[in-house]
Amino acid sequence: MGLLIDEKNVVIPGQILAEGMDFLPAMNTYREENNIISTRVGFIKLSGRSINVIPLSGPYIPKVGDTVIGKVEGISNSTWSVDIGYAYQATLPLRDATSEYIQKGADLSQYFDFDDLIVAKITSVNKMKFMDLTVRGPGLRKLDGGKLIKITPSKVPRVIGKQGSMISVVKNATNTRIIVGQNGWVWISGENPEDIQKASEAILMIDREAITEGLTDRIEKFLGGKKNDIIQEEN
Amino acid sequence: MNKQYIMDLLKKGKRADNRGLEDYREITVEYGISPKNAEGSARVKIGETEVVCGVKFEVGTPFPDKPDEGTIMVNAELSPLSSPDFETGPPRIDSIELARVVDRGIRESKCLDFKKLCIKEGEKVWMVYIDLYSINNGGNLFDAASLVALAALKDAKLPKYDEKSEKIVYEEKLKTGLHLNELPVEVTVCKVGETFFVDPNFDEEDAVDARLTVAVLEDGRIAALQKGNIVALTPEEIDHMVEMAQKISSSLRLKL
Amino acid sequence: MISYKKRTDGRRFDELREMDAKVGVIPRANGSAMFKNGKSLAIAAVYGPREMNPAFMRNPKKATLRVYYNMMAFSGSGERVRPGPSRRSKEINLVMEKAFEPVLDLVEFPNTAVDVFVELIQTDAGTRCAAINAAALALADAGINMKEMISAIAVGKVYDKICVDLTKEEEDMEAVDIPIAMTSNSGKITLLQMDGVLSREDLKEIMKQARDATLKVLELQKKALMEKYGGQQNE
Numbered sequence: 001m002g003l004l005i006d007e008k009n010v011v012i013p014g015q016i017l018a019e020g021m022d023f024l025p026a027m028n029t030y031r032e033e034n035n036i037i038s039t040r041v042g043f044i045k046l047s048g049r050s051i052n053v054i055p056l057s058g059p060y061i062p063k064v065g066d067t068v069i070g071k072v073e074g075i076s077n078s079t080w081s082v083d084i085g086y087a088y089q090a091t092l093p094l095r096d097a098t099s100e101y102i103q104k105g106a107d108l109s110q111y112f113d114f115d116d117l118i119v120a121k122i123t124s125v126n127k128m129k130f131m132d133l134t135v136r137g138p139g140l141r142k143l144d145g146g147k148l149i150k151i152t153p154s155k156v157p158r159v160i161g162k163q164g165s166m167i168s169v170v171k172n173a174t175n176t177r178i179i180v181g182q183n184g185w186v187w188i189s190g191e192n193p194e195d196i197q198k199a200s201e202a203i204l205m206i207d208r209e210a211i212t213e214g215l216t217d218r219i220e221k222f223l224g225g226k227k228n229d230i231i232q233e234e235n
Numbered sequence: 236m237n238k239q240y241i242m243d244l245l246k247k248g249k250r251a252d253n254r255g256l257e258d259y260r261e262i263t264v265e266y267g268i269s270p271k272n273a274e275g276s277a278r279v280k281i282g283e284t285e286v287v288c289g290v291k292f293e294v295g296t297p298f299p300d301k302p303d304e305g306t307i308m309v310n311a312e313l314s315p316l317s318s319p320d321f322e323t324g325p326p327r328i329d330s331i332e333l334a335r336v337v338d339r340g341i342r343e344s345k346c347l348d349f350k351k352l353c354i355k356e357g358e359k360v361w362m363v364y365i366d367l368y369s370i371n372n373g374g375n376l377f378d379a380a381s382l383v384a385l386a387a388l389k390d391a392k393l394p395k396y397d398e399k400s401e402k403i404v405y406e407e408k409l410k411t412g413l414h415l416n417e418l419p420v421e422v423t424v425c426k427v428g429e430t431f432f433v434d435p436n437f438d439e440e441d442a443v444d445a446r447l448t449v450a451v452l453e454d455g456r457i458a459a460l461q462k463g464n465i466v467a468l469t470p471e472e473i474d475h476m477v478e479m480a481q482k483i484s485s486s487l488r489l490k491l
Numbered sequence: 492m493i494s495y496k497k498r499t500d501g502r503r504f505d506e507l508r509e510m511d512a513k514v515g516v517i518p519r520a521n522g523s524a525m526f527k528n529g530k531s532l533a534i535a536a537v538y539g540p541r542e543m544n545p546a547f548m549r550n551p552k553k554a555t556l557r558v559y560y561n562m563m564a565f566s567g568s569g570e571r572v573r574p575g576p577s578r579r580s581k582e583i584n585l586v587m588e589k590a591f592e593p594v595l596d597l598v599e600f601p602n603t604a605v606d607v608f609v610e611l612i613q614t615d616a617g618t619r620c621a622a623i624n625a626a627a628l629a630l631a632d633a634g635i636n637m638k639e640m641i642s643a644i645a646v647g648k649v650y651d652k653i654c655v656d657l658t659k660e661e662e663d664m665e666a667v668d669i670p671i672a673m674t675s676n677s678g679k680i681t682l683l684q685m686d687g688v689l690s691r692e693d694l695k696e697i698m699k700q701a702r703d704a705t706l707k708v709l710e711l712q713k714k715a716l717m718e719k720y721g722g723q724q725n726e
Contacts, residue, residue, distance in 0.1 A: 010721045012713055013631050014639035014675040030638065039596060039636040041720050056720050058634020059540055061599060087541045087603040128551060128601050147240045193244050197253055269613040271530045273565035283518045287612065289565025310564065312574060316536040316608035318519050323559055364571050366564035368610065371517045405569050
């Protein structure tokens with residue numbers, strides 16, 4: 001009776017996590033008679049009596065208020081269509097694109113063109129998953145240059161770290177600017193392609209090893225290691 | 236995904252993954268990946284790119300103008316399992332091009348002696364089916380496909396042919412392999428801006444202006460060519476690309 | 492009546508062939524796996540939830556599962572298999588879709604497609620079971636919500652003996668062959684087909700043996716998922 005698997009352990013779909021009525025099913029779990037069962041590969045996280053499974057893989061599920069990175073893929077006469085890593089594109093309406101007055105019939109590509117990357121906020125998602133975006137708000141904008149990489153959306157909190165601690169380690173060590181979208185799209189920009197490559201490798205390493213112990217230390221070591229090499233070469 | 240970023244770097248002679256312009260990713264060749272039923276089989280990985288190949292033999296009638304020669308049939312499937320961009324259904328032009336480029340490398344180099352595939356002149360010859368499947372498209376399927384086709388041919392053993400019943404006894408593989416006189420490895424040289432490089436990964440492939448696939452023989456002669464993508468090349472550029480392919484081909488041949 | 496005294500490969504009648512499984516074998520896919528059952532070798536990839544085309548096939552209530560089973564041209568015994576779908580492979584697509592639908596929760600992704608592609612690299616009987624076992628792993632790897640895992644095995648009767656996991660050689664004798672897919676917890680049957688003639692008593696015994704055998708398959712599936720994801724857990 002009670003919890004069958006300790007917190008933080010990895011479970012698979014169909015695995016029985018708890019027996020009896022002491023616990024409640026929450027994220028990615030369900031009750032079948034006496035059992036609470038996982039529907040995903042992930043690790044167990046308790047919040048009070050609720051059992052959650054934090055997934056270690058899986059698609060991005062758009063939510064209102066999420067800040068995401070997207071790529072402009074379509075331009076109509078009053079909206080832009082933006083790929084944000086979901087099956088269907090999100091819509092950026094004219095009124096949410098700029099505070100400027102846009103003349104009717106104006107060429108919208110002068111604001112956002114095909115293949116432009118933007119950092120945007122999701123303003124609405126309906127039941128059919130039609131999504132609207134805005135780029136009006138602090139930090140929301142078009143991204144110039146830089147490189148895009150993709151990580152598992154559920155691991156975004158780990159990549160950012162507590163109060164941004166993990167991503168700061170990467171930024172500072174590589175001298176790059178990094179924006180992590182809730183959709184798992186990560187934008188990295190910097191002066192040196194080597195730095196950008198190093199930062200991408202570090203972020204992909206956090207994605208891969210998200211729930212291992214001592215990850216911050218290993219990331220610091222990974223990022224620091226190269227620097228030492230350079231110093232040795234200079235000597 | 237990062238077309239502009241990659242193009243800007245390549246124009247400066249740099250690559251996003253810090254490789255040199257003439258560097259391939261790690262190449263592995265594995266033989267006999269489907270040993271039970273295929274007469275020959277192999278897997279090639281170039282970085283994340285993976286292609287498998289199997290060889291099956293059938294008996295057919297020779298072409299009237301070449302009564303004492305067998306032949307090869309190369310088929311390539313860009314499996315929808317290997318990329319979100321590949322679809323189900325009959326082979327599209329990309330997979331037909333891939334198959335035909337691999338076919339030309341083998342056929343034109345005469346690495347297989349088609350006369351040795353003759354069972355009875357004018358009546359029966361071996362038809363060698365070479366089937367290629369992409370497993371993961373991480374870029375540069377051309378070079379991987381050409382390499383894995385050669386590996387599978389090297390691995391192949393003829394089945395027994397029963398003259399009396401006129402049937403192939405597939406269960407009995409002979410010790411006789413297919414003798415390869417040559418290993419015509421194909422090297423695809425890519426161009427972005429004024430930069431020439433080999434072995435594009437998936438993102439780089441998206442940024443390529445022009446590509447030239449060159450089948451190179453051991454003595455450096457070239458056995459097949461295929462120019463791809465939409466940007467035109469000067470004769471000087473082609474010559475430079477062939478030179479690069481010649482230079483790099485021997486390191487690929489060593490993998491077989 | 493001939494009595495089948497000793498299996499051609501020396502196995503016990505209830506013994507499975509040697510199996511192998513690996514998760515995450517196709518980096519481009521959202522989820523992927525390899526499953527080897529004796530000499531039958533299947534690889535599966537999952538793409539999606541993604542845009543569903545043709546549009547009139549979209550289901551506004553949930554994602555549509557589509558399975559594509561394909562034998563590579565060189566994978567079969569005897570002559571080369573002609574590429575392209577056959578009546579056999581189309582039927583397998585259908586029964587595989589039905590094998591997974593009872594356990595998949597797809598309501599989160601209306602109008603989308605979840606595509607499962609399975610390629611057989613080598614065949615030696617039990618290929619649809621190997622395909623299902625690989626596909627189940629690939630779906631779990633892709634992070635599609637599954638109420639239970641699915642595991643499959645063929646159980647049959649060769650002459651007078653009930654045998655688990657027949658080989659091609661055994662199938663070619665006077666044999667009945669029944670591929671069965673089962674849910675991991677409740678042991679419910681989601682795929683059942685049969686070639687041959689059998690008594691009701693035999694079928695009951697076959698289903699009983701299939702439960703024991705699929706639990707062994709499940710153990711390996713769990714191990715394969717843990718090899719990819721469990722390494723991330725606390726050491």
